[in-house]
Amino acid sequence: MGKGQVRVAVVQAAPVLFDKASALELIGKWARQAAEEGARMAVFPEVFIGGYPRGLYFGAPVGSRSAAGRQDWEKYWHSAIEIPGGDTEAIGRIAKQTGLYLVIGTVERDSEFSGSTLYNSIVYFGPDGSLLGKHRKLVPTGAERLLWGQGDGSTLTVIDTPFGRIGGLICWENYMPLARTAMYAKGIDILVTPTADARDTWQATLRHIACEGRCFVVSSNQYATKAAYPSELACYADIAEADEVLSRGGSAIVGPLGDYVVPPLYDREGLLVAELDMSEVTRSRFDFDAVGHYSRPDVFQLLVHEGKRAPVVAD
Incomplete structure (x- = not known):
């Protein structure tokens, strides 16, 4: 494999909801399979650790919250991880054992302020x-705003690797034109898009972003069924009458001119693996570079605040 090529893997699966041990076990399983297939990077879905609680109301109609909903949210809180912490050390050992760059969606518990x-x-x-x-x-x-706080500009992270710069936006963040522009300006070569969106319109989004950013787009979604929901959840009735398949998947890999490298996978779990020719990124920007020769800074400019915003500052 030449210097300009990299083999990447995308995981489409779901752990048991609110079960951190289940997620960590599956990370090890799928990472080993990706390594066996020669991948150097593996991407996991949105909130793979902790799970995406599709269909649950957490007992929170407008204007009130129920005791049962608070009980389930407490389970969700316990399934989250701190970054860094003991769970990230465990995942780091998996990365080292398999020799992979791992990109994993997780529910993160704040460890700096209230916890x-x-x-x-x-x-x-x-x-x-x-x-x-x-x-x-x-x-x-x-x-989702009931469950998760808002991030700030301090974590618009891009990672340098031997095969290019990787970074990510999560699900509908990719509909934010200014967020995308900020990532393009960081010289992104591979944009990872962990998601919970299984609609056909999501595929149009992936292809547009790849063509707009002239980068590879690697999207990972869960294939999730009701079997992943513990029946002892206080709010299990929320999904009791739902279809058996809660998320059909749709993970895919798209090239920098908007064409599929691997088309979307639906209706089953699986591992998508592809060889990416990173020189395609350079060639694709011959006629379009959103933050380079196709930009007009005399007309349009974007100001990005990347400082950390803290609720309490000690003087």
């Missing part, structure tokens, strides 16, 4: 097991 707020985050690991960085979702979507 109670949760975030929807991406966490990055190097093949030496090191924790390379994280990104917190800037704006949780709809009812």
Whole structure:
């Protein structure tokens, strides 16, 4: 494999909801399979650790909260991880054992202030097991705002690797034009997009972003069924009548001119693996570079605040 090529893997699976041990076990399983197939990087779905609680209301109609909903949220809190912490050390050992760059969606528990707020985050690991960085979702979507706090500009993380610069935006953050522009300006070569969106329109988004950013887009979604929901959840009735398949997947890999490298996978779990020719990124920018020769800074400029915003500052 030449210097300009990299083999990447995308995981489409789901752990048991609110079961951190289940997620960590699956990370080891899928990482080993990706390594066996020659991958150097593996990408996992949005909030793979902790799980995406699709369909749950957490007992929170407008204007009130129920005791049962608080009980389930407490389970969710316990399934989150701190970054860094003992769980990231365990994942780092998996990265080192498999020699992979790991990109994993997780529910992150704040460890700096109250210890109670949760975030929807991406966490990055190097093949030496090191924790390379994280990104917190800037704006949780709809009812997600009940579960997760808002990230700030301090985690618009991009990681340098021997095969290019990787970074990510989570699910509908990719509909934020200014967030995308900020990532393009960081020289992104591979944009990872962990998601919970299985609609056909999400595929149009992936292809547009790849073509707009002239980068590879690697999207990972869960294939999730009701079997992943513990029946003892206080609010299990929320999904009792739902279809058996809660998320059909749709993970895919798209090239920098908007064409599929691997088309979307639906209706089953699986591992997508592809060889990416990173020189395609350079060739694709011959006629379009959103933050280079196709920009007009005399007309449009973007100001990005990357400082950390703290609720309490000690003087």
